[in-house]
Amino acid sequence: MPAYILKRLAALIPLLLLVSVVVFLLLRDAQGDPAMAYLRLSRIPPTDEALATARRMLELDLPLWQQYARWLARAVTGDFGNSYVTGRPVLGDVLHYLPATLQLAGAALLLTLAVSVPLGVGAALHRDRPLDNAARALSYTSVSLPNFWLGFLLVWLFAVRLGWLPALGRGGFEHLVLPAVTLSLMSMGINTRLIRTSLLENMHARHIMYARARGISERGVVWRHMFKNSLIPVLTSLGMHVGELLGGAVIVETVFAWPGVGRYAVSAVYNRDYPILQCFMLLMTAIFVLCNLAVDILYAWADPRIRLGEDRA
Amino acid sequence: MSTETLAADTPSMAPPAVFDTPPGSALLRQLLSRPTALAALALLCIILTMAVFAPAFSPRPPDDVDITRKFEAPSLEEPLGTDHLGRSVLARLCHGTRVSLFAVAAILTCIVAVGLTAGCVAGYAGGRVDGLLMRACDVFMTFPTFILALFLVGLLGSGLTNVVIAVACTHWAWYARFARGLVLGLKQREYVLAARAAGTRPARLVLRHILPPVLAQMLVMAGLDVGHMLLHVSGLSFLGLGVRPPTPEWGVMIGDAREYIGTHPELLLYPGLMIFVTVMAFNLLGDALRDALDPAAARETDCAPHGPAGPDGLDGMDGMDGMEEHEDAEPGAPDFGGIGAGAREEAA
Numbered sequence: 001m002p003a004y005i006l007k008r009l010a011a012l013i014p015l016l017l018l019v020s021v022v023v024f025l026l027l028r029d030a031q032g033d034p035a036m037a038y039l040r041l042s043r044i045p046p047t048d049e050a051l052a053t054a055r056r057m058l059e060l061d062l063p064l065w066q067q068y069a070r071w072l073a074r075a076v077t078g079d080f081g082n083s084y085v086t087g088r089p090v091l092g093d094v095l096h097y098l099p100a101t102l103q104l105a106g107a108a109l110l111l112t113l114a115v116s117v118p119l120g121v122g123a124a125l126h127r128d129r130p131l132d133n134a135a136r137a138l139s140y141t142s143v144s145l146p147n148f149w150l151g152f153l154l155v156w157l158f159a160v161r162l163g164w165l166p167a168l169g170r171g172g173f174e175h176l177v178l179p180a181v182t183l184s185l186m187s188m189g190i191n192t193r194l195i196r197t198s199l200l201e202n203m204h205a206r207h208i209m210y211a212r213a214r215g216i217s218e219r220g221v222v223w224r225h226m227f228k229n230s231l232i233p234v235l236t237s238l239g240m241h242v243g244e245l246l247g248g249a250v251i252v253e254t255v256f257a258w259p260g261v262g263r264y265a266v267s268a269v270y271n272r273d274y275p276i277l278q279c280f281m282l283l284m285t286a287i288f289v290l291c292n293l294a295v296d297i298l299y300a301w302a303d304p305r306i307r308l309g310e311d312r313a
Numbered sequence: 314m315s316t317e318t319l320a321a322d323t324p325s326m327a328p329p330a331v332f333d334t335p336p337g338s339a340l341l342r343q344l345l346s347r348p349t350a351l352a353a354l355a356l357l358c359i360i361l362t363m364a365v366f367a368p369a370f371s372p373r374p375p376d377d378v379d380i381t382r383k384f385e386a387p388s389l390e391e392p393l394g395t396d397h398l399g400r401s402v403l404a405r406l407c408h409g410t411r412v413s414l415f416a417v418a419a420i421l422t423c424i425v426a427v428g429l430t431a432g433c434v435a436g437y438a439g440g441r442v443d444g445l446l447m448r449a450c451d452v453f454m455t456f457p458t459f460i461l462a463l464f465l466v467g468l469l470g471s472g473l474t475n476v477v478i479a480v481a482c483t484h485w486a487w488y489a490r491f492a493r494g495l496v497l498g499l500k501q502r503e504y505v506l507a508a509r510a511a512g513t514r515p516a517r518l519v520l521r522h523i524l525p526p527v528l529a530q531m532l533v534m535a536g537l538d539v540g541h542m543l544l545h546v547s548g549l550s551f552l553g554l555g556v557r558p559p560t561p562e563w564g565v566m567i568g569d570a571r572e573y574i575g576t577h578p579e580l581l582l583y584p585g586l587m588i589f590v591t592v593m594a595f596n597l598l599g600d601a602l603r604d605a606l607d608p609a610a611a612r613e614t615d616c617a618p619h620g621p622a623g624p625d626g627l628d629g630m631d632g633m634d635g636m637e638e639h640e641d642a643e644p645g646a647p648d649f650g651g652i653g654a655g656a657r658e659e660a661a
Contacts, residue, residue, distance in 0.1 A: 023464075140596065145589055146564075149588065152581050250459060250463060281456075285456050
């Protein structure tokens with residue numbers, strides 16, 4: 001198992017390097033000239049001389065590969081440069097806002113699982129009965145609802161009309177409810193459906209028949225034999241949900257004025273504050289990739305065929 | 314926002330079977346026999362009519378500002394009232410339909426074109442070209458899509474064209490992979506082998522014998538993705554990074570109306586409802602289309618979530634025939650989620 005994990009980690013390195021090249025090149029190729037953007041945001045008149053100084057400072061005069069190498073060397077040590085707007089180191093700012101985002105995304109993920117697992121299992125066991133139909137309706141609705149609109153609907157109902165929950169900002173548990181529900185709904189619908197389908201697929205498998213034949217209680221059959229095996233495709237999708245939640249958080253944070261890194265990145269887009277954008281992009285991608293790696297490892301642990309297959313190879 | 318997430322695993326599976334396209338009339342009949350598809354089709358007709366005849370439905374031009382008439386209640390002249398700048402809400406909704414549908418059409422055209430080309434080249438050429446293209450796909454599939462779109466818009470600047478580019482950039486890789494898988498499968502088909510043996514030149518072989526069936530599959534996949542793309546576009550517009558504000562677009566309208574949620578919540582309601590209904594209609598129709606084209610996949614989808622980008626592995630709404638099919642299904646050998654496993658392994 002450790003060998004498997006190491007192998008997967010090693011496979012990530014070239015991928016992440018390629019990702020960094022893409023991010024770096026995209027940024028260099030951006031329509032706006034970084035030196036101009038820097039001057040504009042620092043309120044320095046864009047004279048030729050100032051431009052030349054800025055170019056030298058931002059190392060825009062070096063050959064491209066050198067720029068990349070230097071940038072990468074610094075990025076690896078956590079130095080993503082300074083914000084064009086505040087002049088503060090970017091990583092510090094991004095890390096300052098990150099916990100709020102992780103809290104929101106984490107809460108949404110937990111909520112997704114808490115609802116989709118029982119609902120998906122229920123829907124599969126009560127196929128084409130009201131519960132299943134309700135789950136199906138939830139799935140179809142949730143993938144079609146724009147999350148920003150849903151957020152406002154919830155704010156209007158629970159904050160403006162009923163006054164039960166706060167509409168904006170971050171604070172206690174009650175602040176977390178509406179954003180987390182908004183963010184999780186889509187994953188919830190997808191996951192419910194996935195668990196249902198996966199269970200139905202397993203329902204007629206031979207090992208289930210065998211378990212029944214052995215006289216194992218229905219509950220044991222469902223949870224130990226059916227549910228455990230249906231978790232495997234669900235696990236795969238879990239890593240993907242993390243990407244959705246991180247992306248969705250950008251919008252949900254904006255709706256609820258949640259002081260997270262997504263909202264910070266949106267303001268960086270307005271300001272063309274490229275270093276922040278770059279750091280945000282790489283950090284989110286890294287989180288996403290690591291979550292998927294964790295899923296892969298869980299996966300290998302859950303499904304010996306993968307682990308053994310890899311070992312043999 | 315998630316359509317591609319589950320579909321992400323699809324293309325790397327065993328090369329998907331290519332369905333044989335039934336004739337148009339049979340397809341239509343099958344579609345019309347499904348109540349949900351019929352309802353979706355009817356809704357889409359209404360929405361399309363709104364888009365095409367937007368000026369006819371509009372009491373005034375959509376960007377006609379009249380501060381003296383702000384927040385007017387619905388009236389005969391202004392069926393949905395006016396917004397915070399006194400613009401006609403109905404006119405903006407109708408013209409917004411045009412903008413949204415155009416953006417989605419542009420995005421999907423780009424994605425299908427790029428994905429098809431890359432997939433066919435990679436699948437047919439194989440070797441180093443294939444390796445290179447697939448690594449490029451890997452990189453693009455590494456980013457969380459919406460975050461990459463945000464980043465690209467941040468670099469390119471806002472505006473409709475840039476949104477189209479950004480969203481297309483974030484999604485082409487899934488299509489390319491899927492197309493490649495199809496091409497790999499088709500290459501082994503007898504008719505292709507026969508054509509090759511007969512000395513057909515590669516370009517002609519691809520264009521005549523491989524491209525058409527792949528294109529058909531890609532269009533189904535695109536149909537399933539319309540709603541998803543629409544959510545991307547309106548989401549970016551809502552953030553103020555998509556279509557620029559004076560242009561009537563649903564996401565922009567929601568962004569504009571958010572200030573007045575306490576006093577005029579109906580301004581938020583209309584555009585959101587439009588997005589919701591449109592996305593829903595496209596999703597339902599896309600599902601029905603896939604099921605009608607590929608009954609085998611529909612049956613499998615009920616057991617395993619892996620239609621071509623099936624919106625998030627949702628199967629058809631008509632559970633009834635799904636059930637019959639399922640009962641008929643042979644209890645196969647216990648397969649512990651081998652589908653995901655294969656995908657994972659290849660993705661590694």
